[in-house]
Amino acid sequence: MGLVGGMLVAAGLLLLSIFNPPAFGAVRGFFSEITTPVASAFTWVRTSVAGVPEGVSSYVNVRGENARLKKQIADNELLVERARTLNQENRHLREMLKLHDVSTDAVVVARLVASSMGSTRRYATLNAGGWQGVKAGQPVRQPDGLIGQVVETSPNTARVLLIVDPESIVPVRRTRDGLPAIATGRGDGLLDIRSASVATMIFQPGDTFVTSGTGGIFSPNIPVARVIRTSRDIAVAQPSANPDALDFALVQATFLPDPTPTPSPKPSPSAKPKAGKK
Template sequence: MAPPRNRRPGFSRRAQYGLFLGYVGLVGGALIATALLLLSTFNPPAFAAVRGAFAEVTTPISSGFAWVRSGIAGVPEGVGSYFNVRNENARLKKQLADNDILVSRARTLNQENRSLRELLKLRDATPESVVAARLVNSSISSTRRYATLNAGAWQGVRHGQPVRQAAGLIGQVIETSPNTARVLLIVDAESIVPVRRTSDGMPAIASGRGDGLLDIRSASVATLTFRPGDTFVTSGTGGVFAPNIPVARVIRTQRDVAIGQPTANPDALDFALVQQTFLPPPAPSPTPSPSASTAP
């Protein structure tokens, strides 16, 4: 048999206690409300003191609930701010990277413009200049040191002509084509340049080592000493390189041989100036015409 739907509290002691406590709370609340109403009416200062005491008790609890409520309400805003800050950080990093690229390009262009201005100034001051052109590549990693010039026979470049920068001598043209030329750098092992020391005019020979440096040896019979810091320029001997072109500076000495660093760095070449040889090649001797045979 199913239990009845309407069960009175008397069937459950727990329900009886709950109902009793509910009545007690209702009656107690009514009494407290009545007492506070009477107190506020007949004794306002005492009611203010009671109200202050209740405020002292309930304020920390209200503050705690307000902090929890504001924290929960601020969670979505905090999450949104995190993602916004992260996106803004990524955008600023990308902007900095782009700015670094622009600054690097600007520095490169500034360096090229400075080198080109110096080269053009040198060309205007040197009457034997042939053409100013760009060195498009250089064999840096090879033991043989060559460079390619983007000017050739159609621009007046000829075999044997010296190639230089404003800073100093670079090399000598060894091959030409209509629009390109191959340059033997002075640091190549096959390169030999007559030089002289600027301090006393001592003649010497500068030959390439193949590692970016030069060996400088005295051209005289007597053994002469070199000192770090000695500078050497072309002497004009041989008639190929014009005098007083900077070539090298001594960085260390080894007995009677000095190790020199080129004045024009061959690993950082951009533009170069091709010049005429210092002395023109001798004119070919005329071929004697055959004399008429005499009749007997």
């Protein structure tokens, strides 16, 4: 019945198109209005379904490219940081070599390979020792200021007592008037400055201190510290050379060499007694 009905409708439309073209045009427009949205919907669905694999592929490619670019940025940042660190080390080394060239008492420029920062005892280790001329008692410094003093040596290493250690004592003088003082470590990265005389010394924030040369160990005029706050007759000072950013250091000979021991006189040979006459 459906096939016969369809054939009758088709025949009717054929006759209508032959004998009454305007009416056939109206019927055709009516059916177009009905079928066009349906056809458009099917076309959109077909196009969307066909574009799904391409969209998924594009998403995967974009995500992979994004991950690759992030990794490249991270690698570039690491390279930039390494370049900055290397440039800073090279700058410090050039400053140390320049200081070595102008110093008349320089022993060796060495790298500080270890430092005790986690306790109140503050030591550092140099990668130079007795074979490079380093001896116990010698001062260690940077261009910015004094670092400490060698306390132990081995053939290729040396242990340095930093000036911020509580056992460190450095004779200093104030630069603006030359008044003598003593700088001792606090164990917390700072220094205490005390008067070296019985008279009370008035300290002021900003006062700077350098080595005085007293004691014959440290050469005069090496920067040591700057006062940051005061408390009665004691001032708290910041070291001129930052102990937490040490890389290279210059070992110097002691300011006054050890006195040459006076040789003891050799005993004169005693005279042999003459043989008596028989």
